[in-house]
Amino acid sequence: MLLVYTHNISPRLKYVFRHICTRVLGVKVDFTNTIESFIAHNSLKMSYTKQQLGSEFFIKSHDILFEQGLNDFDIHVSDWDNTKCFFPNGEKSAIPYDIFAASFYLLSRYEEYLPHVKDEYGRFMATESLAYKHNFLRQPVVDIWAYKFKAALQKQFPDYEFPEQHYSIKPIIDVPVAYHFKLKGLMRTTGGTVKDFFKFRLRDLYMRYAVLLGFKHDPYDTFKYIINRQKLSKFKFLFFFLIGDYSTYDKGINPNKRNFVSLIKHVADYCEVGLKASYFAIDDAEILKKEKKRMEEIINMPLKSSRQSFSRLNLPDSYRNLIELEIQEDYTMGYVNQLGFRAGSCTPFLFYDLDYEVQTPLKICPYHFLDYALLKEHSLLDKKKALGALIDEVKAVNGEFTAVFHNYTFSENERWNGYKELFNMILNSAQDED
Incomplete structure (x- = not known):
């Protein structure tokens, strides 16, 4: 089990850690805001807060997981190896981005709550998304970030055996x-017949009645x-x-x-x-x-x-x-x-x-x-x-x-x-x- 020390065990934090750790990586996760409990834990552990406690595995936290309501963040997307990420968190952090904050932004569909242009059916369009605008729509970045997090943890805890996941x-x-053509009822069949006839769709007209009469599939x-x-x-x-x-x-x-x-x-x-x-x-x-x-x-x-x-x-x-x-x-x-x-x-x-x-x-x-x-x-x-x-x-x-x-x-x-x-x-x- 991974134990996470944080200054505020918020609903957002629990939600996104459980997705990345448990759903993606198969690792159970628990949380504490008591330093003594954190020190006593003898397996996987990390701190997720503003300041590192000592020399532990540490990821500096972004504010989004401790807020309530919406905030129109000014997001800067950067290259990170073979992928992209946002919410950078400084040199002391074990990984250079707060992947938990970034993952929450995407999983919660935060951007779909903000003002945006919809298409003629009232749908949120791909072109409005952060992923499309910054060319990472075709990558499962949350899962990619999770495996980068796993690699960093393995480096710190080489004896821990992670469960094997499968495609x-x-x-x-x-x-x-x-x-x-079948089961359309008299009115729709008649209407379709008339349309086919006046638009000279003779092949469709033939197929319609061949199907209805049982000669065609x-x-x-x-x-x-x-x-x-x-x-x-x-x-x-x-x-x-x-x-x-x-x-x-x-x-x-x-x-x-x-x-x-x-x-x-x-x-x-x-x-x-x-x-x-x-x-x-x-x-x-x-x-x-x-x-x-x-x-x-x-x-x-x-x-x-x-x-x-x-x-x-x-x-x-x-x-x-x-x-x-x-x-x-x-x-x-x-x-x-x-x-x-x-x-x-x-x-x-x-x-x-x-x-x-x-x-x-x-x-x-x-x-x-x-x-x-x-x-x-x-x-x-x-x-x-x-x-x-x-x-x-x-x-x-x-x-x-x-x-x-x-x-x-x-x-x-x-x-x-x-x-x-x-x-x-x-x-x-x-x-x-x-």
Whole structure:
């Protein structure tokens, strides 16, 4: 166990030390503000305060972990070996930056509480982030800093054996609409037919009725392929089905359709199933509650995981609503148009509510890859190169690689050419570790 001496055992300090030490490095941590207890401890120990006590392992603390509320810090990002960091802390410190303060800034999404420009869906944009502006978005810097901290501790305590951590993957299948043509109802089918006809989309018109008459397979129905891939993997896939009401933004299948319910039940026999909350559920706790109840009736078990439609987050309200409904995990923390690490970490972490200054029970499982983000890469080779580099970053810190694909990504649509290969790259990356 690591014992930390500090002048103020604040909620922020306990939160971030437990993420870095316990979640990332697998080391238990405890805290004291009594010098006698600190001296008596005969294992890993360090001081985290303004002044070094003696010759102990010491990291000079930044004020952010002892404050309450928000402060618009003037942050200067600097190079540090093969990465970046901020909040420098002077020569006496065992490492040149206060990685705990910097990690808290990223994990708490401090910058998303400050004034910023949102996109047309009300989302925090990657281009507004410190990581994007200073070119470290594609590095899990919190985990990298944790391993630098570990290396410094090992130098001071060479006899201590750190637990071994392992790389893992979490494939996410997002299902905003299970079928392209099937189960759409008379009005939507008629409307689609008219649109296809007047826009001269004759191939779509042919496909629509070939599917409806049973001569062709629905292009979005890729569930058999995905389940077959699941059977060959030791890591559970996690499906998010949209079962909210039809709206301007959400155009899924009617959740009362028996065949749609059967599909969800079938998938749940092999994979984990969570709720893809609808666009309007993010702002309306009653809608979210209704959708949660609807999904629990389908899967016949308590709902554990959620993901927000369009990857929308409105901090802290979005997460407070999930906590209120006792949803345990959320998979919305990431960017739609950029690869990388929105919260700086590839290790799931607990949501810290900056308004209430409390660590909550909601586990945030950040994703680092969403299929749309690679469409800007022109060739399959470029896509593989970008994905491979991201996987290598996560492997280097024994993190969890979380990737979001959609069910239609595995269709024969030309737009998604090569995406099955990318999916297999991720699955194979975990097999390489065995």
